[in-house]
Amino acid sequence: MWMLLSGQSTQSAGNLLSADERAWLNAHPNISLTMWDDYAPISFKGEDGKLQGFMPDYIKLLESKLNYKFKQVVPTKEESHSSGKRSAHEDVISLLADTQDRRVYWSFTPTLLSFPLNIVARNDAPKDLTLSQLNNMKLSVVQGYASQEFVQENYPQIKLDLVNNTCQGLQHVAFHESVAILTDLPVASWCLKTQGLIDIKVAGQSEFKYEMSLAVRNDWPILFTIIQKGMKAVSKSERQALQNRWLDQGAFEQSWMYSNRVWLIALVLFLLLSALIRVYVWDSNMQSNVLHRITNVSDDDKKLEQISDVSSGLTTRILILLCIILTLLGTLITTEQWVSHQDRVLLGVLVATLMLVMLFGGYKLGSIRRNEENQSLFEQLASQIKTRQMAEKSAKEQTLRLFKQQKAIQILTQTQTQKTTEEIFKEITQVSAETLNVERVSIWLLDSDKQMLECVDLYLKTKSLHTTANPLLAKELPEYFQFISQNRVLAANDVIAHPSTVEFRQGYAQENNIGAILDGSIWLNGNMIGAVCCEHTTDSREWTLDEQGFVGSICDVVRLTIETDRRRSAEQALLQHSEELEVMVEARTLSLQESEQRLTSVIKYAPIPILTIKMDGEIIEFNPEAERVTGFSRSEAIGKNFIDIFVVKESFKKAIGIGIGTKRGEAFRNVELIFKCADGRKIEFECSIVKAGKNGVSDVGQMIAIGQDITQKKVLQASLIKARESAESADRIKSMFVASMSHELRTPLNSIIGFLGVVLQGMSGDLNTKQKDQLGRAYHSAKHLLSLISDVIDISKIEAGFLEIHTESFALKPMFNEVVNVIHHIADGKHLNLQIDCSEDIILETDRKRLYQAILNVVSNAVKYTEAGSVTVEAKIINEELIITTQDTGIGISPSGLEQLFKPFERAESHLKIKTLGTGLGLYLTRKILTQLLGGSIEVESQVGVGSTFTIRVPVKISEQTLLNNQSILEDQPL
Structure with a gap:
């Protein structure tokens, strides 16, 4: 149940916290959680040295809810939180009472545990004892607990006996070192149980109540919110289970058994002695009865049977008696808290007596056991003989089946290449039915959507008939489809009982009177493509392992048949595709020839020069337009080096770089080069040069060069540039003029604004209202005009390039x-x-x-x-x-x-x-x-x-x- 709760908490932890809170937790992997090791049963150190109690279990539950592991820290004896101060290594404290001093450093969650503080005293203390009655008396309180602060503030007349823990305080009460102790009942009950203290009772209750919470450092509000969410996720049932386990308060209640413990011990002893006498009588009677019945039975098998019956009954009774004895003895030992100091001598005598009784009973039961062992040898011998005979018979039958199955597989594999796929399927179903001795064998193939099994052949043995069956739909048989698609073989000894074939009960199985099914799945390239079904009619049948293996081999034969059929189809399709490809190659060759003719015509009649050049610079094609522009004939250019015949000195370096780049596969477009003509003239060309032909060695392949004479275009561009510069110069001169004039206007305007300001301030005499209004308008207009002039000056300077x-x-x-x-x-x-x-x-x-x-x-x-x-x-x-x-x-x-x-x-x-x-x-x-x-x-x-x-x-x-x-x-x- 704890693992289940942890798993559920872990699953919901992802939705419990927000993304920011989860990120904050991930960024703080070592949050410490302080937990006491001397506050039993709330939190204490067990015999194995690990913390146990209510709070460790609660923290584990909280961690599972938050999906986070706190770093648990146990404080030293010198550390105390009575002042409320927080140590540097403390992030969370479990548990801590909420006080005003502690709130300075800590934020407290809602109350986790709440106990009223009771006055625990000896049995001779008066009933309904109050703290006010303990003035000038010594009262034990745990040092550093909130109870100490409560008593000091409200009952200063009480003398305090400061102890380290509740168990020590109860010892002081029991040994008259103090009158009483102020504590909570769960801790007191735990101490009474573990230390065996008696004559202690709850004498009264104080008005103070322990309300303890988890304390979280108050400078981490996000951690406080996270812990609150985790505490809310702990259900009431989970919390109650922890309280029931650890916070027991029953040590102060004396049961009826405790009051009558002497009579109970005597009754148990009497029952044990009576049971042992009865065992002795049973032993004598059973041995005589066994010998008598063995001598009166002549048949060996019957003798073994009689001995087995007697031993079985005797063994059962003895085992029941031993269980009763051990249960009663365990009860006495585990309830040691019943026995007071005065009764411990009586308990020692009782335990010694029980040990003697058990030794005697063990001796008698040992003799009975020896008799049983002797009879067991006879039973084992008979069982082994019978088992060996059955195994020999089963092995012979299995050998015959395996020989028959191997022969069937050999026949089916030898005919793969001699028959069609349909004929092979029919042979597979027929041979399988004869080999397995079943009425129906069928082959099913899965459709492309994997939602239906279609029957390709069904063989009925008694009728010697090959037929088909209706398709099996996945939506009607979901369990069957899921099982067969995940397992190699489906062996259903009883169709109605097997969970994967029970869906056949109302339809397919009932119509064909099928009792047992042995199906194998057919796999190809990691995908299930079908199934082979062997169906036994009338009644159920237990399928052996070799029969299941045979069905798997039959599925492999079917897969091999399907692969062969697909390979044949692929070969036929490949042959047909090869013929079609030959036709396409012929058509493509003709098309390329036509394209080459068209390209030759385009180059020949193109209105721009086009050259084809080898990678080493040799000209191999020179169109008519190139002849017209350069003055060189085709015969003069073909075979010559392009750079030697055309490129002038000014463009020589640039042309070499273009040639090297083209060899690497680069394309050059709109590159300007200066060429020389046959008559010695220099003309400027705008060229585009790209690589064509084969890739590989640098001198293999060709370059296509296309050029255009741009000599006249350059002359026109130069004239346009001069015209544009003249216009821009005129525009700058205009802007300079505007800037200069605006600057000259701003000087007198500043004087006007200055004098208007002087007059408006009354420095030249008083002005009437109308004069102030008119001069004010003139002043603001002058300011606006100055702003306009300043903008004009800045714009003019920017346009003139002076800013x-x-x-x-x-x-x-x-x-x-x-x-x-x-x-x-x-x-x-x-x-x-x-x-x-x-x-x-x-x-x-x-x-x-x-x-x-x-x-x-x-x-x-x-x-x-x-x-x-x-x-x-x-x-x-x-x-x-x-x-x-x-x-x-x-x-x-x-x-x-x-x-x-x-x-x-x-x-x-x-x-x-x-x-x-x-x-x-x-x-x-x-x-x-x-x-x-x-x-x-x-x-x-x-x-x-x-x-x-x-x-x-x-x-x-x-x-x-x-x-x-x-x-x-x-x-x-x-x-």
């Missing part, structure tokens, strides 16, 4: 704080929830000013176009790339607005367009900074009425290539 990058190493978090300081008043005015999620340890190496400008533009736009809700900014690093996501709950952007979002002077249409100032250059400038200056990108996703999400991606460290691309394009040009 330089200044890289530095800086932390991202302070930059976000600056952004929040600039825009927080707008968010506060709308009561928006502005959240920034950025780690303190994000360090970047890029242009701080430009990254700040881009982030400020995106976040300020999110705040401006969000009327209610929140704006969340999250920054994280993935694969050396900074990703900043700005998500708002604003008005959103329509699909048409997204198309125009990053274009200059474009603003998305919304009802906030008029209220919110803007030029349409912010996001355009942001994209320019991120893509052209910082090597990053910006993306946006939006839904009208829901909100928008802007994602900025920039490298953590700006690359050298980006810095190189951002250098002014005018640095190397004269002004």
